[in-house]
Amino acid sequence: MLVSDRGGVVMAGSGTAHMRNTVDSVLTVRDLTIEFRVAKDKIVKAVSGLSFDVIRGETLAIVGESGCGKTTLARAVLQLPPPNSGEVVLDGTDLTLLPKENLRSARTSMQMIFQDPISSLDPRMTVHQLIDEPLEIWDRGTRAERDERINNLLNNVGLEPELVLNRRSYEFSGGQCQRISIARALALDPRVLICDEPVSALDVSIQAQILNLLQDMKDQFGLTMVFISHDLAVVKAVSNRVMVMYLGKICEVAPPDVLYAKPAHHYTRALLDSVPIADPTRQKKTELLQGEPPSPMNPPSGCRFRTRCHAASVRCAEHEPELQEVAPGQFVACHHPIV
Amino acid sequence: MSSLLSIKNLGVNFDTARGSLEAVHGVDIEIPAGTSVGVVGESGSGKTVMCRAAMGLLQGSNVKRSGTVIFDGHELTAMSKEEVRNLFGSGMAMIFQDPMTALNPVRRIGSQLSEGLRVRLEMSKKDAMVRSKELLELVRIPNPTAVLNSFPYQLSGGMRQRVMIAIAIACNPKLLFADEPTTALDVTVQAQILQLLRELREDLKMSMVLVTHDLGVVAGNTDYVAVMYAGEVVEYAPTTKLFADMRMPYTEALLESIPKVDHKSGTRLAVIAGRLPNPTDRGAGCSFAPRCKYAQEKCHKEHPELKKDPDGHLYRCWYPIGVAL
Incomplete structure (x- = not known):
């Protein structure tokens, strides 16, 4: 447990302000933590106290760099393997508490599409x-x-x-x-479809075909989708809500049009700036995100993005930012959000 | 402007069980010294085969290469394997798509990086290691000493691609072939690698052939673009000219299929229906005609010749966009 700078107690995570807690939630994940022991005293903190919910018929996009825990998160939702702690509630049933045989039948209503289509x-x-x-x-x-x-x-x-x-x-x-x-x-007529980078191994022309197909299937079968990608441009076409992840935590959650027009987190801004623009006359001259994410075995204190953030201050190292609503539907975990 | 690399009427055929496969056909490309040329097309359009054939890397009894490749005054197609090999490293170098499989998994980075220096520049082992460290600094690898002693599996994809670039530029090549250097990488790392290539090209006065399937990557990183389809160059123009005034319906379709951040969410993406034609059986007409929304009767019957605008813009289409017939 951490104490936030506003005096309240924050779960070791990024808060739960973005949770909608409606009866329409098909999938609700609360305070999910996934850690792997890789050596005697080395623990990879892949996902740390993360919460989100997906409403019926919605597509939630999860975006972040390699190693931020997107895939681990998706697999933990399917209990492959089960998370270390936290709840995964599918249609009112907490999957983490189910006996093996019941879990097997519950999984039929959640299916996954993997990154490498051939293997x-x-x-x-x-x-x-x-x-x-x-x-x-x-x-x-x-x-x-x-x-x-x-x-x-x-x-x-x-x-x-x-x-x-x-x-x-x-x-x-x-x-x-x-x-x-x-x-x-x-x-098997699933209710939830989890797509883990379904188009990142494909050419742009084929990518567009598969994205359109997923959208059609969603409409036709009434699916609720979780769509994982490292490319913000790809998820814009298909998502209703975008969740940006960094090193096992949430940076920002917002509807796509808001997120792309006015990103509030510096990491979201950097991801947007990395997308190549197919127009030689409109090349950006912005500062690129340097380096790579730090090791999840020893994540930075406070805000995990602070080591690569140009707006980082002392406060960012000392206190972990909590998700707060900066615009209707837009939640950001940052002490110095872009306004 | 003199050409550093001049490819004329290049053709590559593979003998397969199902007959002769024409992977590249009648390709003409000029790479002026000091420029960067993008080669764009879908998987299977012949981009990689074209680059490898230009470098003379395709060998085997089932490969037939035709046409001429002239690099820096040397006619590669008339030279022996040994003579072409002597141009690798200091003349031309290549970066491959998958940085994991392109590096030897059981040798340390230092030994792989210094190999070219010792063989090509005849440096001593010690000097080569010192230079290797400088090269890692040049490609902005933090902590180069540790990386020299690492194995490839200990590095991330982005770091491995930086090592590949360091190996490629070790002997100051005049021309760098970058074959999808960022396709296996995240967008953030892609942006870093592209920026690094831009800066190195500037500093080392190097020319580059950048192969990619993404027109977005080409836009900010090249001076000229060649669009390939089914083994042929179907359009060739300066990059700004191509994006402002494209002639080929294929180029237009390729551009439209890219998802863009400034589209409204939920926008349906434009797709290119269908697939590339079977390379063992092309048919008589334009190869793109079955997928082209502007195709007319003539397109299905006659193969279009390469046409040239007065400004040098090349295209292969009977009914080009923006040209009054």
């Missing part, structure tokens, strides 16, 4: 087997019903069933493999 599909299985596997395990319908479902799913993701059913993943391009992954993830 996340078993190269020895045909597309038919890949999509049939979850349906078979959970005994969804007769053979004929399952086959019809597989055909429908493939049509939905823009693949021709007759052409692809009996082929294996290595016969497809990255974009096509990602379509197959999406079809498989949707097979």
